[in-house]
Every structure is written in structure tokens, then in C-alpha cells.
Amino acid sequence: MRRQQLTKARWLMLATLGAFAAIVPTASADTTYPVWSCRASAGYVEINPLLNDDRIEPVLANGFANAAAPDTEQCATQSTGVQTVELPADAAEPLLALEAASASTSIANSVGPALTQVASADAGIAETARVSVAGVVIDAESITAEASGRCVNGVPRLSGASTIVNLTINGTPIVLAGEVQEFNLAPLIVVKLNEQVRNPTPAAGPRPAGEELTQRAVVVEILGLGEAFLARVVLGEAKADYHGPVCSAPQPPPPPVCTGGAILQNGVCVLTVVQCGAGSALSGGTCVQQCPTGSTADPAAGGACVIVRQAPPVNCPAGTVREPTTNNCILVRERPCPTGSIPDPATRVCVVPIVKTTGSSGENGRIGSSTGPRATCGRLEMHFVRGRATNAGRSFTSRFGNRTVTRGRLVTCGANPRSIVGARIDVVHRLPNGQTRRKTGLRSRAAGRLTLILPNDLRTRRIEYAYRPNLNTTRVTSRVVLRLTVRDRQGRVVR
Numbered sequence: 001m002r003r004q005q006l007t008k009a010r011w012l013m014l015a016t017l018g019a020f021a022a023i024v025p026t027a028s029a030d031t032t033y034p035v036w037s038c039r040a041s042a043g044y045v046e047i048n049p050l051l052n053d054d055r056i057e058p059v060l061a062n063g064f065a066n067a068a069a070p071d072t073e074q075c076a077t078q079s080t081g082v083q084t085v086e087l088p089a090d091a092a093e094p095l096l097a098l099e100a101a102s103a104s105t106s107i108a109n110s111v112g113p114a115l116t117q118v119a120s121a122d123a124g125i126a127e128t129a130r131v132s133v134a135g136v137v138i139d140a141e142s143i144t145a146e147a148s149g150r151c152v153n154g155v156p157r158l159s160g161a162s163t164i165v166n167l168t169i170n171g172t173p174i175v176l177a178g179e180v181q182e183f184n185l186a187p188l189i190v191v192k193l194n195e196q197v198r199n200p201t202p203a204a205g206p207r208p209a210g211e212e213l214t215q216r217a218v219v220v221e222i223l224g225l226g227e228a229f230l231a232r233v234v235l236g237e238a239k240a241d242y243h244g245p246v247c248s249a250p251q252p253p254p255p256p257v258c259t260g261g262a263i264l265q266n267g268v269c270v271l272t273v274v275q276c277g278a279g280s281a282l283s284g285g286t287c288v289q290q291c292p293t294g295s296t297a298d299p300a301a302g303g304a305c306v307i308v309r310q311a312p313p314v315n316c317p318a319g320t321v322r323e324p325t326t327n328n329c330i331l332v333r334e335r336p337c338p339t340g341s342i343p344d345p346a347t348r349v350c351v352v353p354i355v356k357t358t359g360s361s362g363e364n365g366r367i368g369s370s371t372g373p374r375a376t377c378g379r380l381e382m383h384f385v386r387g388r389a390t391n392a393g394r395s396f397t398s399r400f401g402n403r404t405v406t407r408g409r410l411v412t413c414g415a416n417p418r419s420i421v422g423a424r425i426d427v428v429h430r431l432p433n434g435q436t437r438r439k440t441g442l443r444s445r446a447a448g449r450l451t452l453i454l455p456n457d458l459r460t461r462r463i464e465y466a467y468r469p470n471l472n473t474t475r476v477t478s479r480v481v482l483r484l485t486v487r488d489r490q491g492r493v494v495r
Contacts, residue, residue, distance in 0.1 A: 034244025160215030212241030362472030365423025382408035419448030
């Protein structure tokens, strides 16, 4: 009887979520290998066979909501986040509810060769997440999943980790071991924690073979009568992989082919434009002065216009000077360069410099909402959190192995501050030995709120948070420094 009720509840849930199916775009195949790939998702739902390969995946970075083809061709820097998500949105008891969900990916040295790049993905739920399915309610707090790929001693290395601060099933707290755990809640419901899957990726068309690593914080599966699942809910997934020999030195590109009269100089095509001024004409690539009536060009005098007078010598006419070697009166005229050109002292030719500029606006955040005015000045407030909401100030002491939470807010400058939404915050960890570690992925949410959950293996350090209104410059309008002291079980400071 219990199994029959479970089946009815499961199929009712599947029918309700069927309206969320969507058409998923395909990735571009215009890629130069070898490359790193990355993907991050705060959470998603898969239903078989109702949605086929489509996923319900509301918070996703650098990927596609499709189980058969979820990855882009290569890693790129992208981040997204929402304050609250409920699926389905109008259900009395949503199957999936997320609060403060985010996902971000990044590729260090994106224009350099693959062997110098670092691909990373970070996703999770900063506040709470609830999965309610077939009479089982799973509540989780502060979920994170991380994955990265880089070259170490000439060999590609993929790594991943996930954490869950608190977990309850039907109100009963679960003891978290910090490693892979699996629970059978009912004959057909399985819960997995901290799942890590590593698989080789075979060659497919132009894409060479490689390897992938997927890190999942929480997985809930409803099984069918066979081995395949009917529905699966994932909370916090990060993925990193590579295709081809990413740790091999790249071949230098061929030199560019110049066209339109340009010549190759130091690996760049340079076009020189010669424009003659008034009273001169281009001859053999050089501007030649045209002599006025009554004068002639003298090749022995560098083409100067010469007025010839017969002996005995007389005074030269106004505007002319006597040339001492020939005793001739000569008319000297300067040749100014036209507007927009400059004289080349080596060739005495007027040239027009050609400058090509590229770039972006450097925008970092909007005032009030994602469609508000562009932010030009911001003020940061950051602090440690003790428990769920207690402000612990800017200095905090923690035991090694525990996770520490920092929160804050970003607002505009001035006497009437307003929240800044969608801004990227620079985070730098400064270690006691002078080394620094730069972190990515922290962005302001609705009302300018900021939440960053620190890993549980941190040692004593200073953590700097900085806001730059223009990402194309280094100008910082607000900086906050938090001091974290980590001690072991004997009370000694861990450095």
C-alpha cells in the first residue's frame, strides 16, 4: 500500500513540472584546441521520460540546461545568481526551493596558452535549500561545490570539493562526515552527499579526447523499476574538464599577411599614408615642391626653387636669399604637413598614424536593480558572522576545520546611499608569509547584499574586499580588511 501511494505522489509531481521543459541551444563548434572547459549550477531537476534530456536549471553559469549536451566548448568567465527560486513557482509545496543561489565560472589568463590557464567553477546556495518529494523533506544550509583544472609539472590536474554546513531529513539532523555519504530513505529514494565523478572523455569530431570531473554537494534520486532514475534533484554542481594536450607548449602562430599596401613591422601590419601640402605634388613616393612662375627647381640644391640672375650680381628680390656657392637668388618655401598628419624626421615625409583601439565600458554594478543607473562610486561593509545572524565584527577566531561565513553590503557613496546590484567584488587573501591568493565569484545580490562562505581548510590570514566601479582601471572606492585567526584543538595558532 505504501509503495502504491509513493508511485502516485511521484507521478503527480512529474506531471506538475512538465510545463517547465524548454528548448536548449547548442554550443558553437568554432573552437581552437586544446582548451579547458568549466560549468557551474546552483541546482537542477531532471525528469525521465517527461522532459527527455531537458533540465529545469534556473541558476547556471557557462553551460546549457540539457543533460545530453550540458557543456560549452570552452571555459569562460561568467556569473549569475538569484535571491529566491521556487519550482514549481505556484505550488503549495514546491519540489525545489533555493535562497541566495549563485553560480560562477572563470578562466585565468583567457588570452594565453592553455598551459598557463586555470579553469574554475563555483556554485551553491548561501542560505537555505529545500527538496520536498514523495513525503520526504530535505533541508540543507550553506551548500558549496567547487571544481578546477590546471597544469601541475606539465600534467593536467582536475580537483573538486563540496561542503554542506547543516542537513536535516524530515526534521532529523544528519551527522555530516565531510566525505561521500549515501542514504536509502525509501525503497525508491536515494540521497547522496559530496559525490565526485571523474570520467575520460573520448574524441568526438574535431574535439580531442580528455578528462572531466564533476563535483555535486547533494543528489536526490527517485528510482524506477529498472536501474534508471525517474527524477533527480541536484543541489550545487561544479564541473571542470579539458580536451587535448592542454599542458603542451603551443606552436607559434604564422605571421600575418599584410594587404592594401601595408608592410610588416615587428609582427604588425603598418600602413603609411603620404599626403602632400599646398604647392607640392607626390613624385616617387615623395612630396616635390612646385616652383612659382619665374623660378626653376635646382637638383643640385635639393630641388629648391631658384631665380637665376645674370652677372654682374644685383640685390635679390624681396622674399629670396642668395645661395653662396652659386651666387644665385633662391626662393625657399616650407612644406607644412596637412591637418591630421605629422612629419617623419627620418624621411621628411608627412605620415598619418593609424591607431586601432578595442575595449569595454568596464561597468561594475547597477544602482537599485539590474536595470538601474550605472554605479560610479560604492561603499563596502563586511563582517564575520557567528551562528546564523550574529555580527562578529572584522576580527574573528575559528577552529581549524570549521567553515566561516562573512556577510556585508555594497551601497552608493554620499549622504543618501542606495544598494548596488550585480557588482563584482575583488577578494584577496594575504597570508602571513607575504603570499597572496585572489578569489573570484563574489557578486552583490538584491539590496546590495554580499555573502561569502570560506573553505574549512583556511589558516590564519587577512582577507581584503575591494570595490572598483570601473573594471578597466585599478581605482578602488572602498576597501574592507577582515582578520581571521585559526587555532587547532590545542589552541595553537595555525599559520
